[in-house]
Amino acid sequence: MRLRGRCSLSSVLWQGEKPIGVQATLIDRKNRSLIGMLNGRDMTIRKPAPGFALHLYSMRWAIENGFTVYDLQTGDFSYKYDFGGLGRRVECLLVSTASRRNLGGRLEARSLPVVLARAKALHQAGDLDGAVRACRQILEADAAQAGALQLLRQLDETRRSLLPRNLSVAARLHEAGNLAEAERMYREIVDIEPAHFDVRYLLGVILLQQRRYSEAEQQISQAIDIRPDVPAAHYNRGLALAKLDRARDALASLDHCIGLEPNHGRALALRATMLKAAESRAEQA
Structure with a gap:
């Protein structure tokens, strides 16, 4: 084994003069943790597996030097539990602008x-x-x-x-x-074909499912501009408008839907609910 570096532990496993495995581990002294970063090994050698042996070496080094945590990083590979590892949920956040556009300035010439x-x-x-x-x-x-x-x-x-x-x-x-990935792909397609009704409409539906009602209404309205003869589009626009407390516009959109499809059950039900709520508010006033 050979160790190098102050903020990382670099270990190489040798078989005679031949290196058969290497492992790089980040050292977090503040939290007394070792964090696995990357490793490589000779795939022809299996017993013992070089990677397994390097993990054991790194753990021994960690114990000898007062570290309390050995982080094997993400992935529930079975070998990790051979060390007595405990599972931990890891969450990630995707940070983006509302328009999904870059905030930065122009490139330097x-x-x-x-x-x-x-x-x-x-x-x-x-x-x-x-x-x-x-x-x-x-x-x-x-x-x-x-x-x-x-x-x-x-x-x-x-x-x-x-x-x-x-x-x-x-x-x-x-x-x-998988709404986030589907939304990403729909936006990419809209970027290529802005007048594609299906993609505009489905993007609006995804936004509606995510309760992003203002964005949903905008996308579905653009879809209706492309094809005004689809009852479901008018219904979903009406639903988004209702969630935005734009009752008059919502009812108008629902009326368009019912005009195209008189027996549209969800549109009829939502319209009746909204009118009943409006009557109740009027009586209380």
């Missing part, structure tokens, strides 16, 4: 060639959305940048060809209850 090279690399790696974002950042700084314009045209063509598949994936995610 001298950085544009570097960003363009990065955009091309993202394109080659299959990260089309990342490449699009990079191109748009370039064009915000220089609207006539030829390389970014050309790459963006290629990316738009590619993304349009993938639209049916991506919509199918997004719909499955939506149906499975």
Whole structure:
């Protein structure tokens, strides 16, 4: 074994002159914790597994040096419980702007060639959305940048060809209850095809499910502008408006729904409930 570094524990397991495993562990002295960062091993050696042996070594080092916690990081792999590990729920937060747009300023002109090279690399790696974002950042700084314009045209063509598949994936995610990922994909598709009714409407439905009523009403209204003949869209817009206490607009939207589909049960029920509530308020006044 060889140890190096003051804020990390780096351990190498040797078989004679051959290194067969390496592990890097962060040292949190304040909380007396060791936090697993990364490891690698010779996959042809299994008994004992190099990674397992390195964990044992790191634990012994931790005990000898007064540490009380050995954090094996995320993942419920079975080997972790061989050490007597205790499970712990880990939660993550996604922080974004309300519009899902970047808050930063424009790129510095001298950085544009570097960003363009990065955009091309993202394109080659299959990260089309990342490449699009990079191109748009370039064009915000220089609207006539030829390389970014050309790459963006290629990316738009590619993304349009993938639209049916991506919509199918997004719909499955939506149906499975993975609303955050489905919303992300719907927004990407809307970015390509702003006048796509189904995506606008489904994005509005997801926002409605998340109780983001103002955003839901805006998206569903845009969907209705594209196709005003869909009763469900008018009903869901009416529901969003009702949640926003815009009763008059909500009733008008429900009336549109019922006009298109006279037996729309949910629209009739919501309309009756709203009228009854309005009558009750009038009597109390």
